[in-house]
Amino acid sequence: MPGPVWPGSGWPGDPATAATPVAADAASVRSLAAGAGSVAELTARQSVCRACPRLVGWREQVAMTRRRAFADQRYWGRPVPGWGDERPGVLIVGLAPAAHGGNRTGRIFTGDRSGDVLFESLWRCGLAAGPTSVAAGDGQRLLGVRMAAAVRCAPPENKPTVTERDTCEPWLAAEIDLIAASLRSVVCLGHFAWQAVWRELARTGRRIPVPRPAFGHGAEVMLDGLLVLGCYHPSQQNTFTGRVTGAMLDAVFERARTHADAG
Numbered sequence: 549m550p551g552p553v554w555p556g557s558g559w560p561g562d563p564a565t566a567a568t569p570v571a572a573d574a575a576s577v578r579s580l581a582a583g584a585g586s587v588a589e590l591t592a593r594q595s596v597c598r599a600c601p602r603l604v605g606w607r608e609q610v611a612m613t614r615r616r617a618f619a620d621q622r623y624w625g626r627p628v629p630g631w632g633d634e635r636p637g638v639l640i641v642g643l644a645p646a647a648h649g650g651n652r653t654g655r656i657f658t659g660d661r662s663g664d665v666l667f668e669s670l671w672r673c674g675l676a677a678g679p680t681s682v683a684a685g686d687g688q689r690l691l692g693v694r695m696a697a698a699v700r701c702a703p704p705e706n707k708p709t710v711t712e713r714d715t716c717e718p719w720l721a722a723e724i725d726l727i728a729a730s731l732r733s734v735v736c737l738g739h740f741a742w743q744a745v746w747r748e749l750a751r752t753g754r755r756i757p758v759p760r761p762a763f764g765h766g767a768e769v770m771l772d773g774l775l776v777l778g779c780y781h782p783s784q785q786n787t788f789t790g791r792v793t794g795a796m797l798d799a800v801f802e803r804a805r806t807h808a809d810a811g
Contacts, residue, residue, distance in 0.1 A: 552625025
C-alpha cells in the first residue's frame, strides 16, 4: 500500500528535493525557518518537517489507511506548506490541513467541503482563477493572495496541542516576514488562526491594542495600514447550519481585496 509522497517522486508542484533540509525538533524548525532566504525555500523546508512525532505519525497513518472514497488515490501525507502569490496583498490563515483534504492533496483548503465553499467565494471576489480547488496541478491559481495554516500538519481530531502549535509557529513567522513588503490584508479563518496572527503581529513590533481584539465574523482592526479581518471558518458545521454563508465570506474577502488594491 503506498504511503506518503517523498521529495523527488514527481508529485505536481512538490517544492522539496532530496537535498531540502529536514527539521527534526523545535530548535531546528526555528533555525531552518529563520534561514530560508526566499518564499520558495521556506515552502520546501515546511513541506518536509518532522518536528512533532504525534503529528508525523498521524498524517502518515492517514496517508496509509485512507478514506474509502479516496482508496485509489495516493495521499500527500506531509506538512502542507503555504501556497499562492509570493508577493501577495492578502494573506489567508487557517488552523491546519484536513486529514483527507490538504493532507491528501498537498494543498491547503483543497479537496474538501470547506475548500469548495472557500474557493467559490474567492473566485467570485476575483481572488482565485477558478471556483474549485481539487488537487495540486489542477490549474487553480490564487490572484494576489497567499494561503497558509498556523499548524502545517493535519492533527488528530483537528486539535493540535499547545506544544505542536508553538513548534510550528516559526514557519508562519518566517512566511509573514518574507511577504511583509506587499502584505496589506490578513484574513483569519476561525479563532485559532486569529490568535496565531495576533501573536505574530506582536512579534513584529506592532503596537497591539489592549485588550487584544476579540474574534468575530467581520471583526476588523487596522494596524499601521495592515487590515486584520476575522472570518468564520467555512467548515461543514458552519456552512450546513448557516452560521456562515457565501455572502458572508464574500463580504470579508471583498473588504480584504479592496484594502489591498488601495494600498
